[in-house]
Amino acid sequence: MSKQYDLPADAVWFITGGSSGIGKAFLNHLSRTSYRVVAVARQLSALDYIPESTNVLKVILDVTSPTAIRAAVAKTVDKFGRIDVLVNNVAYSLLGDTETTTDEEARLLFDTNFWGATSLIREVVRVMRQDNPKTGQIGGVIGFMSSTGARVAFPGGSYYYATRFAMEGFMESFQAEVSPAWNIHFMIAEPGGVKTDYLQKSVVLTERHPAYGDDPAGATNQLLDMLKNKAMVETFPEPDTLVEVIIDTVKNGIDGLGIPLRLPLGADSWTMLNGNLAKSMKDHQALKTTAFRTTSDAGALGELGKALEGSAGSK
Known part of the structure; x- marks a missing residue:
């Protein structure tokens, strides 16, 4: 188990995506x-709801x-001297049919959801x-809202x-690189449904493809119809509850785990992940017999696997 971070009473939290939803x-x-709080948004006016204070920096x-x-990171260090917790919360969804998603749409998505997130994480790790x-x-603590x-x-x-899958790989690899000292x-937070305005403000729909869009039984159509179900959204937990659990986890950790690399949030999240893990296992x-057919030296490769597993789990 990794050592718990000693979160001070005047800890500096750097929160991106502060204009709405979970960030707000x-x-x-x-x-x-x-x-002390660093509130981050694309426009300062989006942060007007936060009272002015010497403990707040709007960026x-x-x-x-x-x-x-x-x-932005340099401005934070100039004012507060450090960053204790990063909550990397900026992302949007691109939904629709893969065949009609343009290269430009896909690359813009990666620029925000992956490259923007990883660039900020690397800069904050340097500060820490x-x-x-x-x-x-x-x-x-490097937190990523996934x-x-x-x-x-x-x-x-x-x-x-x-x-999202790319960020999981990035976080898992990077956390194994940094020295325990x-x-x-x-920590990757993995919430299920949350009662926010995310569906209205942070979802981009691609042009539909007739081969998929005209099929009412199609999987994508069923998903998009489900997202329009306001009654379902009303059953989701409030973002305040989610935030309280994350803050408590950063402050106190999880018994036997400390600060976990992955934190499922919500009964829907835990249940879906549990089912997926069970099927995967x-x-x-x-597939074990098939996999071992390609192995010339099971002993050597087994030791390599154990070494890599130990490295990934040592934090």
Whole structure:
């Protein structure tokens, strides 16, 4: 189990996507505490709901600009000296048919959901390693707001789920690279449904393909119809509840795990992930004989696998 990060009462939280949804819920909650908060949005006017305070820094940031990322992080360090927790919360969905999704649409999605997120994470890790110790704090927490779709891909969003799967791989690999002495923890939050305006504000629909769009029984059509179900959305938990659980996990960890790399949130998320893992393990076991047919030295490869598994799980 990794060492728990000692979150101070004046911890600095860097929250992106603060104009609405989960980001707004984070900022509303944190601004009422002794924590210091960096509220990030594409326009300052979107942050007018946050009271002015010496403990609050409002920052304009387009996450697709590496220059803007460096400037925002530098402004934070200039004011507060460090960053204790990053909540990387900027993303949008691209839904529709894969065959009619344009290259431009797909690349713009990756620019925000993947490249923007990874650029910000790398910059904040540097601060946690180099600047935080100057203030007496060793390490920090890199949080990424993902979704159940980071491990279970649904129809109608191939490029969106690709960005989520890519971020899972990035986070898992990067957390294994950083030295345990730096005390930097990585956590991917994987919520299921949440009662926000995400579907109205953060979903882009691609042009429909007649081969798919004209089929009422098609999987993508069923998914899109389900997302229009307002009664279903009303059953989702409030973002405030989600935020409280995440903050508690950052502060106190999970018994036996500390700060987990993956944090499913919601009964729907845990249940879908549990079913997916069970099926994957069943299929994995069924493929053992076939897999070993390609192995010339099972002993050597087995040791390599154990070494890599130990490295990934040592944080």
